[in-house]
Each structure stands twice: as C-alpha cells, then as structure tokens.
Amino acid sequence: MEKLKNIISLTIDGQRITVQSGTTILAAARKLDISIPVLCHHPKLTATGACRVCIVEVNGIPVTSCTTAAEEGMEVITASPYIENLRRDIIDLILSDHPYDCMVCERAGSCELQELAYKYQIRTPVFRGERRIYPKRDGNPFIERDMEKCILCGRCVKVCDEVQGVGAIDYAYKGFQTKICPPFERDLSCEFCGQCITVCPTGALVSKPSLGKGRQQDIRKVATICPYCGCGCNLTLHAHKNEVIRTSSPKDSINEGWLCVKGKFGLSFINSPDRLKTPLVRKNGVLVEASWEEAFTYTADRLKQIRDTRGPDAIGGLSSARCTNEENYLFQKFLRAAVGTNNVDHCARY
Amino acid sequence: MAGLATVFGSGAMTNSLAEIENNDALFVIGSNTKENHPIVALRMIKAVRKGAKLIIADPRRVPLVRFAHLWLQQRPGTDVALLNGMMHVILNDGLTDSAFIAERTEGFDENFRKNIGECTPESAEKITGVPKEKIVEAARIYARAERAGIYYTMGITQHSHGTDNVLSIANLALMTGNLGKESSGVNPLRGQNNVQGATDMGCLPNLFPGYQRVTVPAVRRKFEELWGVKLPEHEGLMANGMLDAALEGKLKALYIMGENPVLSDPDMSHTKKALSSLDFLVVQDIFMTETAALAHVVLPATSFAEKVGTFTNTERRVQRVRRVVDAPGLAMKDSHIIMELSGRMGYSMPYHHTEEVFQEIGKAWPAMAGISYSRLDEEGGLQWPCPTADHPGTPFLFKNGFPRGKAAFSMVQYTPSIEQPDAEYPFTLTTGRMLFQYHGGSMTRRVAPIEQVAGEPYIEINPEDARDLAVTNGTVVTVASRQGSLTVKAQVSARPGRGVVFIPFHFREAAANVLTSSKGLDPICRIPSLKVTAVRIEKT
Structure with missing residues (x-):
C-alpha cells in the first residue's frame, strides 16, 4: 500500500501514464516515446530549466517539462500551436545572439541548436539586438572556447561539478555579460577531461586539437577500447582519411560516456611521424633499415642457433x-x- | 596477483566498476585513483554523493582526498601495520562476521588472532604515523558497512613485502565478510589496458593460459594435445630473473614485445647492463624506445587502432578492439610477426583470422569458452568466467564459494621496507604516475597538448622540507639514491608528508628508475620495491 501512494497518473497528449511521484513531465513523456525538444537538459545531470525549449502546456499555462514534476490528474499537451509558437520564439531569441557561422563551425552536423533551427525552419532571426562579442582567449591546448556560441545552458558547469567533481568553471559576470569561464578566466583546476565538450549542445566548446581536421559527414566512426589504463573505457574513434582526429564515447558504455584527458585528447600518437615504419637490423653496431624478409630470416636463424647450441x-x-x-x-x-x-x-x- | 590467488584461488577484481556506486563504504589504499583510473574515480565520487563513506590511506594527499571522510597518511611501506591495527579494532569491538568466517574461511585461529591482538592501534600509530583515533574510526566505518569495497593499486603491491600487503587486505575483507556479494570485495585496479588479459593469457613463467600450472602433468598433457607439441616441464624465469640470467650469461636471447623495461623497470643502469649483455635482443614496438635502441633487431608493430582483437579490462570484462586506420609504412600486425617467426622456427601457426586465435583461447580456458566475437559485438563486453554460450558473464566473483574451497586467512607481520632512510639518504622517495602522462611516455609524450601542460619532470617536496633545504618552486635539485642520481626541478607541494618525496616515472630526462633499486624484491611474486627508496636531496 505504501508503494501505491507514490504512484500518480496523468495524461500526456491524450495518452495515460502512471509514474512514481517526483518524475518530471519530460521523463514521463519520454516513457511514452513522446519527444520534447531540449537544450539544457541532459539525462546524466540534474535539471536546470535554463533554456525553456522544453515547455509544455498544463491547464493552458506553459511550464518547463524538465523541472516540473508530474501531478495526479495532470493533463499535458506537448505540442499545441501555442506551445510550438512559443518554442519557435525561444529558439529564435537564442539565435538572435548566436553567430551565423554554421558553415565553418566544427559542430555543423552534430549541433543541437542547429537541429532545432532546422526543425523550426528559422533562417533569419526575427529579433535583432545587441550581440555578445568576446575577445578570444587561448589559455589551454585542449578546449577551444567560443563563448559567443554559448547559450548559457549550464551543462558544462554541471558536468564539471556533478560528474567530474572539479568545479573548474561557473557562471561569471552579470546580465547580458554573463559568461561561463574558469576563475579569473584562467584554467586553474581544470583536469582537461573534456566532459564539458561532450555535453555542450553547440559549438561553444570543441576539441582544439581536432579543429579544421574534417567535417562531420567525412568522418568514419569506429567503436573500440581505450589503450591507456585498465578501466577499459569504450571509445568511438573518429577518423578522417587515415588519421584519428577525435574521440567520443557512447553514453551507455561502462564508462557512461565519460573519458579522461588521455582517452579524449591523448591519441595523436597513432599518427605520430615517429612511428617505426620499417624493420631495423643492427649492422656494424648501427641499426639500419631492412626488409621484412631479411629481418625475419636473421631473427629466426639467430634464435634457432641459440636454441640449438645453448638450449x-x-x-x-x-x-x-x-x-x-x-x-x-x-x-x-x-x-x-x-x-x-x-x-x-x-x-x-x- | 600471487597474493590474491593464494587466498581465494584466483587473482582479479572481485567486483564490477558499476558496483562501486552502490558501496556504502570505500577503502582506497595505495591508489591515486583520480589521476590513474580517472573513470573509476568518477564512480567513487558518485558513491560518495549517494552517501557512501570514503576512506583513503595514502602517504600523499592524492586528489581524491578532497572527497574523503577520512584520510590516513601512513608512512610509505607501513601498510601492514595500518591494516593489522584496523583489524585489531574490528576484533576488539566484535565487528567480525562470524558466520562468514565459520562457513567460508579457514585459518582464523588462535595464532592469527594473537598476532592481530598484538598490533594495537597505539603500536600501529608508532609505525605508520597515523593517529590511533583515525585507525579506530577507519576500522569502524569499514567493518560496520553493509557493502564495503577495498580498492588498491601499485601503492600496495610495489613493495619488498607487496604480497604481505595484499594478504593483509584479504584478511580485512574476509574478517568482515565483505566478499562474494555485490558491491563488496577486494579490487586491485589494473594499471594498463590489458594487464588482466596478458595475465589471463598465460604470459607468466609458471602458468599456461587461464592460470593452469605448467608443472601439473595433466595440464601439460592438455596443452600438448591442443598445440600438438611436447612442452617444457619446469617453470621458466620471471622478468627480473631473465635480466639476472642475462647478466650471468645463462640467458642469451630475449624477445620483447611492446615493453620498455629500460624506463619502467627499477635501477636503469642494471637493466641496460643486462640487456646489453645478451647475444641477441629483438624488440617489437611502435616507437624507437630506450629499450629498442639496444636491440639487434627492431620490428615495427601496429598500434591498437590498426588491428582487431580483444582487451580484458580491470573488471575481467573482455571487449572488442577494432581497426580504424592503416598502419604506417611496413609496420606489421604483432600476431602476423609472431606467426611468421614461429613458422620459420619450425612450428607452424596457421591462423587465418584473429578470431580463430580467440576460439582457441576458449578451448584452452573454460572461463572464456562462452565468449565469441559475435556475442561481444552484440552484447558489448562479457566478464569472465563465462563458460557457455548462454552464460551472461560474472559481474562479481565468489558468490557460490572460492575456487580453492575455503578462503585462507594469512598471518602477516609488519616488516620494514628494505630501503630505509638514514643519515646519508634521509628522504623516502615514492614513484608513480600523474594524470596527464602514461608510463614510459612513448605514447603520451608524443601528444603535443599533453606535453604543453605536463611536459616536464618534477620532484614533489613538502613545504617544510623545502624550507629546510632552502628550495623553492623551480629550484633545480640533485636527487641521489644508493643506485644513482638525477637532477630535476622542485615542486613545493603539501601532497607528500614530511620526509617523503615523489617523482613521476614518465620522463626519460629525469627517469625515476635511475634511483630505484632492483634488489629487495618481494620474496613471492618478485615485484620490485618501487614505492620506497631512500634518497638525498641537494641544491645544485
């Protein structure tokens, strides 16, 4: 009986569902396979409610579905013309302060904001106003931060604190000037795990070593395992031609999609010019290039000789x-x- | 490994990584998890945020201490005293799991209890430097927890008494019944992608694949049948034994695949001398390492991104490795090189595809018999034991008993490390890894952004010691041990305690293993004592 008390039922787009109390409208809708667009929500982070894209209609009132708990008897509409219009305006507003450079953006083709702009067919923003212009700061060799593309969703702040346990970045400054950055805009405690890049919905945070190395559609993705420590993190290597240019990790893996600096940024040794490319055999005290046939014959002969004479x-x-x-x-x-x-x-x- | 195998009958992590977040107490000893197993650390942080208590025992204030309820800063090499002290408290407070001890263990006898009885928290404090109140608290947190996990790495094993340390850890878990259950166990975290696999595959002088002894005639017959050849009857030499045999002129040829012992083994001059005294050294690698530079033949091999196969991670999970790019130049797959050499030595290994090798492994070792490439592709990884094609794999071990029957308590007494500081060498050096670099650095040191943020060797010195030595951040110091000396920049840091210094071993320009000793090996598993070396520090 105790358990039943915690069960509530509601209707979403005319479909009835029962959920545990405390479940958000968004989570309930996803159980019904009803898709509600999101930008700041991330399944592995606590809810923020910053972007407002996930609004739905409850009794005629728009509420953010990612932060509103489902209630008994609630009737939710996820995509009425009223909500869709509001949602379109919200995305439009976000885009009004976003650089229009999808054509050169690293995330083109994998950007969540671009996807929504496409879905709602927003070409030129209705709203025109001041744009945030930030001087580029090139403080570290791993994470390229283009804060003009930041939509202040806060995913990066949360992943750094909640998952990585570091808290290297947070909201700074005020009002229109609000910006996410490390203390004093210097990377003091950053572990360069790149978790922030993984969760960023736009091109605000991208992997610096991968810049300009290939468009999304030209990339082959192969699932494999990290070659560093024994965690056995699942990697997806992104290769362009014969070069591994980027790493990501599937969300449902044993490492839950998270990586460390070595797995995320440490694989360019594969394409290092220092790689050994030919067998070497020592002649007159010096290692010189040899064919495989020569190297194999020499090695097998020497080993046989030693085995036969010395056991x-x-x-x-x-x-x-x-x-x-x-x-x-x-x-x-x-x-x-x-x-x-x-x-x-x-x-x-x- | 030898330690756990003695106690339980097999040596591996008893639990899964995913189980960590459901621990209600975690005891992390001799593991800098946040830097060396960053993703495991994320699970630990998750556990703490869900309410678990985290106890860390480490001579350095490692980054995970920030999340700990209790940090025990033991002197390097005094773990047995610390663990025995904790067990003393557990015994005294009646916090043992008597049902578990009676049903599933042996050796919890008068002598064992007497030995623990003598190790009071007071005496442990004297040896370890950890205040006795903290020892008592740690013991109570661990013993009172429902689901307590112990996690350790090389801080426990790389000692002249490494096996004793492991046995002590096992005693602690057995005494409190923290084994054979979900989220309760003894978990050595493996430091390299496939340490578990290399061990499972029998790259050991006494064991065939699957921990089967080479000296047991029935086992040998099985492998002779599988491989169609007569096999040697006596155990071979361990790695350091091979180096010694080379120096004595008994070992004439060495074939090294993908290792760089010059940088990663203790006492570099000893290693170099041993390798140089060989008649024939073959090194197979992807880079010209310090070891390859000494070879007679260097064979260019392929990296993980250029071949197919499997790795077994720290939680015994076998996972698929897939080819992404082509190998450079004439570089050849390691398996092809071995097969070609074997054929030319008169023993043909005709495999057409890597999966045929994998299938043979299943024939050699029943614990992997149920795993196939197609299952791995579909299910994304399986944890051994997985004996049949419909077996789901084994997330945690010993649910239905120990391979050796009853798990054995071992009587362990504290023995000081071989290298002790004295007037001439007053500091204790401990070595290890840092977050950004990896091992001998042949991979990470070729990654430009990593080199940019962490490209320089350093020695961590406690602020008070630095003051006494008149050393500040960046001062170049000479560090000398009984084995050798190097110069390196000082990093004044509150991480190590007084009298303890730390050098990461990644950097060839200040290779920590110039200083460490190849003597004082653990009597059982022959591991070198890399965590305790007496050194002297002088301003240059």
Missing part, C-alpha cells in the same frame, strides 16, 4: 600488457611451443 632456456620473452589477448596468447605459445621454454613474463603481472 631453449637460453631464450626468453617479455610480453605486453598493451597488446591484445590474442597477441599475448600467441606470444606465450610461441615461446612454449616453438622455442620450448617457459621463460615468458610481462611487466605488470603483479
């Missing part, structure tokens, strides 16, 4: 905690079955 236990192998399971399996099999020794280990066995 298999004169040979050992150190494997790698960086390599795959399959490679490690083959490596120990090589030492045991092909060479004939159990001299095989790896540095991180402890």
